[in-house]
Amino acid sequence: MSGEGKEPQAIRKLAPGKLVIASHNPGKVREITALLSPYGVEPISAAELDLPEPEETGTTFVANAELKAMQAADLSGLPALADDSGLCVEALGGDPGIFSARWAGETKDFAVAMQRVEDAVRAKGPLAGRDAHFVCALALAWPDGHVEWFEGRVDGTLVWPPRGERGFGYDAIFLPNGGEQTFGEMDPDAKHAISHRADAFRQLVAAVF
Ligand SMILES: O=c1nc[nH]c2c1ncn2[C@H]1C[C@H](O)[C@@H](COP(=O)(O)OP(=O)(O)OP(=O)(O)O)O1
Numbered sequence: 345m346s347g348e349g350k351e352p353q354a355i356r357k358l359a360p361g362k363l364v365i366a367s368h369n370p371g372k373v374r375e376i377t378a379l380l381s382p383y384g385v386e387p388i389s390a391a392e393l394d395l396p397e398p399e400e401t402g403t404t405f406v407a408n409a410e411l412k413a414m415q416a417a418d419l420s421g422l423p424a425l426a427d428d429s430g431l432c433v434e435a436l437g438g439d440p441g442i443f444s445a446r447w448a449g450e451t452k453d454f455a456v457a458m459q460r461v462e463d464a465v466r467a468k469g470p471l472a473g474r475d476a477h478f479v480c481a482l483a484l485a486w487p488d489g490h491v492e493w494f495e496g497r498v499d500g501t502l503v504w505p506p507r508g509e510r511g512f513g514y515d516a517i518f519l520p521n522g523g524e525q526t527f528g529e530m531d532p533d534a535k536h537a538i539s540h541r542a543d544a545f546r547q548l549v550a551a552v553f
């Protein structure tokens with residue numbers, strides 16, 4: 345896995361200033377902007393800078409987060425933060441996993457992707473469990489090529505039919521453990537308190553702010 349076997353490197357502190365959010369997903373950009381809001385950095389999205397969307401050729405969340413962050417830092421000359429994330433369903437051996445965005449097809453239709461997950465789990469038979477988790481890898485890359493990364497996770501179960509319109513991606517079928525609302529039904533602040541992205545963010549904040 346990318347990142348393994350690297351020498352530990354000095355963590356650079358992020359000075360207040362511009363930070364590129366190296367994502368083309370508006371739902372993620374919205375969440376990351378909210379999570380960064382207490383820290384006095386000025387986020388600019390990859391779309392605002394017209395940065396290209398790189399091909400995600402990595403085989404792990406961390407590898408894909410690294411390649412997205414490094415490309416954006418390289419092209420913009422600014423520190424860049426990328427997020428690679430996905431839904432891992434235990435009964436599907438971890439799928440869709442790093443292919444979560446790709447399961448939604450060219451048109452990024454998550455009604456289709458959520459239906460695909462339901463069909464795949466049902467095809468496993470009546471005893472297939474509904475356990476699932478979200479993973480979020482965050483990579484922070486500096487223009488000189490230095491990169492640091494953090495990985496977060498949240499566990500839950502899948503529900504059908506989808507419930508709630510407030511989130512993005514697979515939020516409407518994900519019920520976090522101990523909760524009664526899906527991520528799609530929850531207030532965004534409530535999701536930010538417990539999500540995989542919030543978990544990775546806590547680690548990033550401890551390291552760089
Ligand atoms: O909190 C989440 N709530 C619901 N669904 C989520 C979440 N977090 C990731 N997901 C799903 C949908 C997303 O499309 C895919 C990530 O794929 P991923 O390649 O990391 O992102 P992306 O292609 O949508 O945008 P980009 O690569 O430009 O950051 O996993």
Ligand SMILES: [Mg+2]
Nearest residue numbers: 368400428445
């Ligand atoms: Mg992507």
